[in-house]
Amino acid sequence: MNTVDIEKIKLLAEDLLESKKEVSELNKLLKQEFKDIEIEVDEPLSNGGRITYKKSEPRTTFDFKGYSAFLHNAIKEGKNYTEEELDLIMKEFAIEKEGKWSIKLKK
Known part of the structure; x- marks a missing residue:
């Protein structure tokens, strides 16, 4: 049976959520430039x-x-x-x- 490092998974998930938020903000900025x-x-x-x-x-x-x-x-x-x-x-x-x-x- 394999084990998983919960703390590592939580950190990766938090990084991913933060990156998605940053991508969303960058997309908004791009759209504003082309408005x-x-x-x-x-x-x-x-x-x-x-x-x-x-x-x-x-x-x-x-x-x-x-x-x-x-x-x-x-x-x-x-x-x-x-x-x-x-x-x-x-x-x-x-x-x-x-x-x-x-x-x-x-x-």
Whole structure:
């Protein structure tokens, strides 16, 4: 049976929690620097890493909850739709999402 050094584990856990807090603060500082900036950045870092800041492509998502509610009500009302009609109705539940600016760090 193996044993474990509880004190060492506690110290490591405390260090990890402190490091996570520091990373969170650094992320906030980075976001503040890029606040209201709409210029793409792609720069190498001195340690061989890279920082990029760019806007993602707009994408289409689907409102599954809304479509499910629609279908549920249609079934309750006894309505029947053809496959073509359902395809057209599905398009009404498509949602176009704007692209978002994001910061990425790579090693």
